[in-house]
Amino acid sequence: MKIMRSMGAVGIVASAALVLTACGSDPAANNSGNQSSNAAPAPSGTANVECGGKNPLSAEGSSAQKTAIDIFVQQYRAKCSGQQVNYNPSGSGAGVKQFNANQVDFAGSDSALKVGEEANAAKARCAGSEAWNLPLVVGPVAVAYKLDGVDKLTLNAEVTAKIFNGTIKTWDDPAIKAVKGNETLTLPAKPIQVISRSDESGTTDNFQKYLKAASKGAWTQGDGKQFKGGVGNGAEKSNGVVEAAKAGDGTITYVESSFAKDGIKPALLDSGSGGVELTPENVAKSLDAAKFKKEGTNDLALDLDAIYSSDTAGAYPLLLVTYEIVCSKYDNPEVAKAVKAFLGVAATDGQKPLSDKGYVPIPQSLQDKVLTSVKAIA
Incomplete structure (x- = not known):
């Protein structure tokens, strides 16, 4: 199978933000094939911001943010004429590194800053002030597969974990057949070809966190931005894993939901009440369990374990949250002013078009x- 080693890179202008697409395309525009029309309602409000400050802002990070930031920048420019954001969708790991090296004004990441070395480096970059994780869009992650003759597959976390750590090796394994909803499927005696992200990725981190929290001990490989399953082949960025999965038959990968189309299919996920389709409405049901790691502060990193391990009926639990990582206090007030304006627009006017996508x-x-957190940035 031909694996895409690199999707090259860079998005330059105003392009990339929060949740589910990737470099070089506008997959969100075609989401309707995999998503229900019963989208979760968008929050109310319109931006009331003070325009101006540094222009253009620079940012880097999650390739899963591209289409959403395109929307955010469009709304930002409509509110603040002439203002721009240059975003490089290089991946979450690269974005955090560039932010911590003081090379960009904010970073986009599919996972919050890790306590310890990563968070300490961010605090040093912010001249001793805390760095905050601000979630702006929530999006589902698909466990996507290509298997001739199988149009509707259901997986649970335990079976998914065993596939991605190599315990389950073929599609006709009895454990797959035993998942509720698969009883009547004809599954071939074909090797399972696992495709993972080869670059550091917040999508990988969230996927492995889900397996760790929900698989009842089947996943012991840990989490993090590097895939730790030890099987299969790797490809760079979201487009890369999709192209690799489409290149063969019997493949499986994990990817932002807007990519699970045109040749690969998202599996239904069973958390105990039967297979649940990946739709915005079903993802929104999972948010009822959301809590924050630092309750009562302006750092809004979510504690997702409760979501991942929830057995809420009709809820799709495998999701990622894309954060904008910012300084709580910038040493340049012009940067702070522009960051506050951009994020204020993204959290209000920028949200409504996301629902349509x-x-x-x-x-x-x-x-x-x-x-509240945006207004507190100094």
Whole structure:
């Protein structure tokens, strides 16, 4: 199978933000094939921001953010004429490194800063002030597969974990057949070809966190931005894993939901009440369990373990949250002014178009917290 080693890179202008697409295309525009029309309601409110400050802003990070930031920048420019954001969708790991090296004004990441070395480096970059993780869009991750003759596959976390760590090796394994909803499927005696992200990725981190939290001990490989399953082949960025999965038959990967189309299919996920389709409405049900790692502060990193391990009926639990990582206090007030304006627009006017694209806009309660944090940036 031909693996895409690199998708090259860089998006230059105003392009990339929060949740589910990737470099070089506008997959969100085609989400309707995999998403329900019953999208979760967008939060209310319009931006009331003070325009100006540094122009253009520079940012880098998650390739899963591209289409959403395109939307955010469009809304930002409509509100603040002439203002721009240059975003390089180089991946979450690269974005955090560039932010911590003081090379960009903010970073986009599919996972919050890790406590310890990563968070300490961010604090040093912010001249001793805390760096905050601000979630702006929530989006599902698909466990996507290509298997001739199988149009509707259901997986649970335990079986998914065993596939991605190599314990389950063929599609006709009895454990797959035993998942509720698969009883009547004819599954071939074909090797399972696992495709993972070869670059550092917040999508990988969230996927492995889900397996760790929900697989009842089947996943012991840990989490992090590098895939640790030890099987299969790797490809760079979201487009890369999709192209690799489409190149063969019997493949399986994990990818932002807007990519699970045109040749690969998203599996239904069973958390105990039967297979649940990947739709914005079903993802929104999972947010009921959301809590924050630092309750009562302006750092809004979510504790996702409760979501991943939830057995809420009808809820799709495998999701990622894309954060904008910012300094709580910038040493340049012009940077702070522009960052506050951009994020204020993204959290309000920028949310409504996301719903039309099949994403899951932040709920009203989270929007209120994000705006409070944005206003507190100095």
